[in-house]
Amino acid sequence: MRVRIWGTRGSYPVANASMLRYGGNTTCVEVEAEDHHIILDAGTGLRMLGEALRQSHAPPNRFDLLITHTHWDHIIGFPFFAPLFDPNSKIDIYGLARTQSSLRTTLAGALSDPLLPLTLDDLRAQINFFEIGAGHCLELGPVRVRTALANHPYRALAYRLETDQGVLTFIPDTGPFHTVLFGEQRIEWTGQPTARSQSELRELAAMKEAILELAYRADWLIYDAQFTDAQYARFPHWGHSSASQAREIAEAAQVRQLILFHHDPHRTDAELDQIVAEQQAAAVPGLIISAAFEGMELARKP
C-alpha cells in the first residue's frame, strides 16, 4: 500500500508563492495497493493526478473514487480528471447516501449548464455510483474500507483503508466533538455555545467513539487541521478542527503518524512549519506529526 497526496488545501485552491511547498491544490489522496487505485476526494489535486497518469508508462484505467462529501473544494477537480473522458476507463464513485439528492444528481448538477457545459454522457468512462452510509464496509481488491460519519455541516464521511501493508484513516473535514453537533441544518453561531440536549451530547460522544475506532492504531491519520486554536474559538460553526484538536484525536486513537490536512487558504508554509513543530513538541512519545504537502508519499518501511 502506497499513499500519495495530490492536494492538501481546504476551502478553495490558492496559487500563492508563500504556500507552494505545502501546496495550493485542494484535497485529493491516491492509494495504490497491488494493482488497485483508490482515490480519496476530487479536489484540484485530482487534476494533477490525472496529468501524471497520462504521462506514465502504463496508466491504470480502473479507479475507485471515495468522496467524503461534495462541498466544492472536494469536487472541483472532478471534471478535470483526464481518465473520465477515456472510454477504456472504469470509475466507481462512492459517496454519502442522502435523502435529499443522489450522488449522481449532485455531481451531474455541478457539471451541467449553466455551471459547466457537460453532462454525465460526455464523460466517456464507464462510471458507477454507489451511495453508502456510516459504518459501511467494502472490499476494494486487497483494501478493506470502512466508513464513519465526521462532524461537518450537512455531514461528511470519513474513511479507513486497511491492507496488510498499512492502515490509512482519512478525515479531511470534521469539527471536534464537544461544542457543536452538525447535521442537516445550518448552525447559527451567536458567539456562545448553546445548551445542548442530552441526546445531542450522546450523539457527539458516539460520533467521537466511531471516529476514534476508525483511526485506531492507524499508520497514517490524515486529519482536518484547518484552524489554529484561536481561529477555532471564533469559527466553531464551520466544522473544522485545529491542529491541537487533531493531535488529541491522534493520541487517543494511538495513531503512529498524524498528517495535518485541509490547510486554511491563508496558511503560509512558514506558519505550517511552526504549527508542526509546536504540535510535535506537545505530542505523546512515539507519535509523529507532519503536515501534508503536495507530493508527500507514505509507505510502511519494509
Add this chain to the structure above:
Amino acid sequence: MKVRFWGVRGYVPTPNAAMLRYGGNTCCTSVTGEHGELIVLDTGTGFCMLGDELMQGEFGRGRGTLTLLISHTYWDHILGLPFPGVVHIPGNRLDIYGPDSTRGSLQMVYDGMLSPVYSPVFGLAHIGATHRFTPISTEPFIVGQLTIRAMPLSYRPHSPIWAYRLEEGGRALVYITDVRYSERGIREAAIAFAKQANVLIHSAPYLRDEQVEDYGHSRVEDAIEMAQAADVERLLLFHHAPMRTDDELDAIVAHFRQMLAAQGSPLQLIAAAEGMELVV
C-alpha cells in the same frame, strides 16, 4: 478607471511554481472609477484575494458597496464569491448583475451553488452582506460616474454569456470572455461593441495550432483580429490555459508583438497577470 487583475487563469486554479508570475487564480478583475466606484468583473478564486484586500478598508467595517458584473456562471467565474469575509459582513452591499439562464435566474444559480450539498453557507440567504440581483439587459445603466453596457455573446439559452463595456470620461474598457466566434453574427456584434475601446480584456486560452476548432473559446489569433477590427488600443489576453507556463506566455506575447510590429499595427498586446494594474 483603474484596472487590477486578481485572477487571470481559465477553467481551474493552477497552484504551480512555473505559473506564478501570471498567476494561477481564476477570473476576477476589478475596475475602480475616478470617484472610487468599485466594479468587479467575475468572481473566480481571484475574488478571494480581492476580498482579503477589501477587508482592510470600508468593507471591513461593513460600509462598502461593490458592483459585480458576472459574464456567466461557469465555475471559474463564480466559485470565489462566498469565501471572502467581506461578503459576510452585514452593512456591505453587493449589487450583482448577470444573465439569467433558462435553467434558472442568476440568483437561483448562485443559491444552488451555495446550497448545503455544495457549500457550508447553506444558501444565498446566509450571505451577510445585503445583496441584490439584477438580470442583465442591453439597456445601459450607471454606477456612480461610470456607464455600463452589456451585450450577449451566446445564443445558447442554458448558458448565456455576456460582455461588458465600462465607460468613464470618454475612456472605455471592454470585457469579453468565453466567446465562440463561430456562432453566427457574434463576431460582428462584438466588434461593434468593442469599437475603439482603450482597453479590451479578452479570453484567449489557446492558439489556433492547439485548438483547430473554436470550442467555446476564442483563440489568441481570434482575439487579436477582433481587437484590430474594433480599433482597440490595448488588448489584454486573459483566461490563460491551465497548462500554460509563464515562459510560454512570454513567448506567445513576444511572437505576436513581433507579428503586429511587422504589420505596422498600432495595437498594444499584453498578457494579463495577477496583480497587474493599469489605467484606462
